[in-house]
Amino acid sequence: MNIVSQNELCPREKHRTLEFIGLRSHATTVGLIQLCEELLTAGILDGAALQRIKDAIRMELTVGNARISNQPTFDATLRRRLDAIFPHVADEDRTQVGTVEELEDALETYHGA
Numbered sequence: 001m002n003i004v005s006q007n008e009l010c011p012r013e014k015h016r017t018l019e020f021i022g023l024r025s026h027a028t029t030v031g032l033i034q035l036c037e038e039l040l041t042a043g044i045l046d047g048a049a050l051q052r053i054k055d056a057i058r059m060e061l062t063v064g065n066a067r068i069s070n071q072p073t074f075d076a077t078l079r080r081r082l083d084a085i086f087p088h089v090a091d092e093d094r095t096q097v098g099t100v101e102e103l104e105d106a107l108e109t110y111h112g113a
Contacts (some may be wrong), residue, residue, distance in 0.1 A: 011063045018060070037087040047089040054082045 036053060039045035058078050068074045 011059050015060055015063045033086055040087050040089065050086065050089070054079075054086055058082060 032053075036045060036050055040050065058075070061078060062071070062075060065074065
């Protein structure tokens with residue numbers, strides 16, 4: 001069986017495709033997080049693979065928010081938030097990232113408000 005990787009799509013094309021088919025939902029995200037946890041528990045997914053998944057999500061969110069003025073700060077905040085919601089490999093520390101209200105306040109500054 002020959003598998004074609006979706007990583008072969010450029011980030012902008014992948015973004016447009018996801019927008020077109022409407023896969024931007026909480027249910028999809030929760031399912032992905034649960035799938036990652038199940039695969040980690042079964043030993044099928046390792047820490048490096050989980051990091052690549054989070055990096056792909058981060059890239060998509062960065063492409064979708066290309067007009068943010070303070071991109072490096074946004075990227076660092078996004079990394080911390082993704083680390084907080086995804087499962088962790090047993091020996092990793094979990095970081096506290098703050099409340100949703102603090103995130104909303106921070107996002108307002110990214111958009112120049």
